[in-house]
Amino acid sequence: MNSKRCYSKVDQICLGVDQALKALFGQATTTGRAYPAENLKEPELTIEQQKHAASLMRINHAGEVSAQALYHGQGLVSRSSTVRENMRHAAVEEGDHLAWCSRRLTELGSHTSYLNPLWYMGSFAIGVTAGLVGDKWSLGFLAETEDQVVKHLDNQLKLLPSQDEKSYKILEQMQHDEAQHQNVAIEHGAAELPWIIKNMMRCTSKIMVKIAYWV
Numbered sequence: 495m496n497s498k499r500c501y502s503k504v505d506q507i508c509l510g511v512d513q514a515l516k517a518l519f520g521q522a523t524t525t526g527r528a529y530p531a532e533n534l535k536e537p538e539l540t541i542e543q544q545k546h547a548a549s550l551m552r553i554n555h556a557g558e559v560s561a562q563a564l565y566h567g568q569g570l571v572s573r574s575s576t577v578r579e580n581m582r583h584a585a586v587e588e589g590d591h592l593a594w595c596s597r598r599l600t601e602l603g604s605h606t607s608y609l610n611p612l613w614y615m616g617s618f619a620i621g622v623t624a625g626l627v628g629d630k631w632s633l634g635f636l637a638e639t640e641d642q643v644v645k646h647l648d649n650q651l652k653l654l655p656s657q658d659e660k661s662y663k664i665l666e667q668m669q670h671d672e673a674q675h676q677n678v679a680i681e682h683g684a685a686e687l688p689w690i691i692k693n694m695m696r697c698t699s700k701i702m703v704k705i706a707y708w709v
Contacts (some may be wrong), residue, residue: 497521497566498561505615520547520611522587522617522656524589524592524593525586525587525588525590526587527590529594529597529664530594530663530664531559531594531598531659531660531661531663531664533567534546534659534663536601536660537655537657537658537659537660538657539655539657539658540590543655543657543658544602544603544702545604546653546655547602547654547655547658547661548591548599548602548603548604548652549604549707550650550653550661550707551595551598551599551602551603551604551608551661551664551706552599552604552607552700552706552707553650553669553703553706553707554647554650554665555592555595555596555599555606555607555610556590556606556607556609556610556613556702556706557616557643557646557702557706558588558591558592558595558614559584559592559606559607559617560613560616560617560702561584561588561591561617561639561643562585562588562589562592562613562614562617563613563614563615563618563621564617564618564620564621564624564635564636564639565581565582565585565588565619565621565636566581566585566617566618566621567582567618567619567620567621567622567623567624567625568581568621568622568624568625568632568635568636569582569625570621570622570625570630571586571622571626572625572632573628573629576682577629577632577633577682580636580678580679580682581632581636584636584675584678585673587675590671591668593670594664594667598660598661598664601660602661606679607705607706607709609706611706611707613706614700620635620686627658630683630684630685631685631687632685633679633680633682633683633684633685634679634685634686635687635691636675636676636679637676637679637680637683637684637689638691638692638695639695640673640675640676640679641676642674642692642696642699643669643670643672643674644672644673646699646703647665647668647672650665651665651666651669653689
């Protein structure tokens, strides 16, 4: 009996390592949805506009790496099969976002954040912590995260060069998906987080945004 539980835990750890490597090396599981910017022409951007657009997409790619880690961490320790399935589904859709942002960065001639392993480890630790507190709080953390991401993407859409319709379409679809994730978490009993936790999340996000824009 004990050996079975031990094997199950080892199996989960191996799965976690596999998920981390796939997220960091651009092989995260996806739904296979079409690239939102597939049929759009590459816009004519100045060098400065291209660099700016790439930096914004690098921020969003780093955010998707963090989202993968967050959901992986929460799903690993969740006590509820329903919550684990919600986390798995959200992670798969975030895998689409990860792939889209990576492809757009390549089109813009740029690179993903060199600090992605750091973003992943930090977010994974936060996800595990949130999950251990309890499923309603884990869902609350998910709902608040998505609420902040929706607002972040709204700002990103305004910062993009006006002619970069390809990046705009990608972020627009991402924003729609994130809002759905938030609604699902609320429907499944997400708890309202204390304001101090929300504020800490905002501050952490701002730090990542500033760094990922450049690195």
